[in-house]
Amino acid sequence: AFEASYHVLAKELLDELANSYKMPKEGVERMRAMLDHNVCGGKMNRGLAVVDTILILAQAQGRTPTQEELFRAHVAGWAIEWLQASFLVADDIMDQSHTRRGKPCWFRVEDVGLSAVNDALILEAHLFKFIKTHFRSQPYYADLVDLLHEVAYLTELGQLIDMLTAPEDKVDLTRFSLDRHSYIVLHKTAYYSFYLSVAMALLMAGITDERAFQQAKAILLPMGEYFQVQDDYLDAFADPAVLGKIGTDIEDNKCSWLINSALAKCSPAQRAVLEANYGRKDAKCIAAVKQIYRDLELERAFHEYEAASYQRIHALIDGIDLSLGVPKEVYVSFMNKVYKRSK
């Protein structure tokens, strides 16, 4: 059902281009291909989380959402998916990546190239377009637009610091630190992947108390940070057959939790090995870095981090102020999806 709403929104946008904007046919077809390549085909976790949260909030209010409210929940969910598509198109260009979700990156597709930069801008414009179509008459419309702008900005700030810290072409481990990792992950991932879904749902449920939003941040931002740490861990330690891809963080000079944890624990000799081998596209270099990860027992360190994070967030959820109208289940449902995944 959620996927069906993608087609409704894509059709709306494409029909409007052909009719109101009088766009030449080849432009409309190119737009269709761009949407199908970039917006579809993900796990849709972020979009679905909006819908789940809306349902839990409605239940807590003793209501069943109307068909209209349910469709708006889908639209809000797809706004996050469109926003993510915009970021991924741009990120793949900047990282000069090759594949994404099992397909070539959009800018690598024939006849696309750097015009993908404009597509990243268009994808962002699209979501404000359909948010306007479906939410303009809601009393929280301006708050919703402000929220989307703010979260997009935070994500772009994280991306900026990520690129300053770990440029695609220049390895310099002195820029790395666990603090820097935490800043990047919070901004680049946690806000849009975790906080945004719930914050949109709160607005749509008519919750206006600023404390409800602060509480959502207090729980979901550390959860988002954990999610990315786990992602970084799996990149090096998961079975590629289970993960569905071969991790490339080491050769790609990524500012990952593993390299930052290693730098925090290593001896001067081990550091020299890391400096000599990190960020190089060479199997021997990758193996040397992984050996240090094993020597430093980072697998165990991750499991300790995971257990501590789980306990901390569990305690936060247990202590929430229920008078704000958000039941624990909103956060518990996130937690169940995120902890102990294997891919």
Add this chain to the structure above:
Amino acid sequence: AFEASYHVLAKELLDELANSYKMPKEGVERMRAMLDHNVCGGKMNRGLAVVDTILILAQAQGRTPTQEELFRAHVAGWAIEWLQASFLVADDIMDQSHTRRGKPCWFRVEDVGLSAVNDALILEAHLFKFIKTHFRSQPYYADLVDLLHEVAYLTELGQLIDMLTAPEDKVDLTRFSLDRHSYIVLHKTAYYSFYLSVAMALLMAGITDERAFQQAKAILLPMGEYFQVQDDYLDAFADPAVLGKIGTDIEDNKCSWLINSALAKCSPAQRAVLEANYGRKDAKCIAAVKQIYRDLELERAFHEYEAASYQRIHALIDGIDLSLGVPKEVYVSFMNKVYKRSK
């Protein structure tokens, strides 16, 4: 005074990054350099037009704008300048250009490279950020944000069609036509460079009648189209010493008014010369194309187009419905800036 407001806004954004967003110092410094490189140094026509229009509208209402209103007019003007900076950073990447406003293009600056893609997104985020800071309590805030989104989208659609029509690396004159030129120019230039300034000023003056906005479009969009035709004309025919740069539209395969006018008038033999020489970085090829432009008397054609356009817009201004609260002077002041410029 208008320029001073740039520094106020840039300081606001940078201080907020350092304080509220706890951004590492090198990130703030990089952001400062990015703003100074890309937002400043233009002619500021678009931004200043907002201020001019606000002043004319206030005078027509028999009021003197307060200091606060005047500052908000500056903020609105800078929003357009920031939007343009975002487009120019992105456009230069996509066109693989070398210089802009007498400096290297931002993505060509050392240590910037493709991270400029994210800077284009950030520049757009910035303007919504400071529009929120300074307009959130105004009754027209949502309309202002909607307007900025709509015009950004229109511009991106024009950019898309421009790139489909005249890709940087593939010359195919069968895609060109005067209609296509007109579509591109209307979307890519006229909305944000002409209509947007006045539409923002109308909102700020409390004008809500949709007919006032339609009237502004009816006059300013053809004026914007003329402006771009003139720009295309000057690229090939102006004295580079007066223009301040050497035109490169012919070698860059630009979908310009001149090539489209030539294609509409030329003989099969002339068309063959154009096909063989357009879009090539070779002085002989450029000379061959210019010779056809001269043989087809495009200089005269431009002056005829200019005279007809002037008359038409003059008539439109003469016939405006003054009851909508917008005096002719708003449009006359634009006209005086645009017609018969030599650079």
